[in-house]
Amino acid sequence: MTTTPRRSWLGLIALVVVTAGAVQALGWWSQQRLGAQVAAAARPGDIQMIGSVTCVYCARARAWFDANRIPFDECLIERDAACAERYNALMAPGTPVMVVRGQRLLGFNAQAVADALATRVQ
Numbered sequence: 535m536t537t538t539p540r541r542s543w544l545g546l547i548a549l550v551v552v553t554a555g556a557v558q559a560l561g562w563w564s565q566q567r568l569g570a571q572v573a574a575a576a577r578p579g580d581i582q583m584i585g586s587v588t589c590v591y592c593a594r595a596r597a598w599f600d601a602n603r604i605p606f607d608e609c610l611i612e613r614d615a616a617c618a619e620r621y622n623a624l625m626a627p628g629t630p631v632m633v634v635r636g637q638r639l640l641g642f643n644a645q646a647v648a649d650a651l652a653t654r655v656q
Contacts, residue, residue, distance in 0.1 A: 568644050569602030575651040581606040583642075584621045586629040587613070595630055595642035 581599070585592035587610055599606045609617030611629065624631055624638055632639040634650035 568648055569598070572644065572648050572651060573602050573604045576604050578605045579607065580635050580651060581647065582633045583608045584617060584629060584631040585610055589629045591642050592630045598644060
């Protein structure tokens with residue numbers, strides 16, 4: 535018995551949709567777990583973000599920290615001269631710049647923040 539081409543395509547499309555949904559769910563679960571891990575490890579003053587008013591990555595980082603109730607400090611280079619001076623001293627090519635327990639991270643990567651919090655700086 536042969537299947538019609540239409541039936542094969544519908545099966546393939548259904549498989550792609552289910553797979554994409556599973557990947558999305560796994561990503562969401564992973565981010566939730568990572569958020570809880572960072573929230574448990576971070577103390578006030580551990581995470582500083584040097585950002586910019588127009589930086590979409592800064593907005594994403596801010597939203598992620600807030601959603602996971604992670605304490606962080608932020609300054610904006612356009613609004614704070616000391617912040618702009620610190621940004622220039624770090625010779626960063628863009629924003630955000632995360633300083634996690636003294637370790638400089640360029641851009642926002644939740645896993646990198648978690649890794650920096652897990653590393654003890656001597």
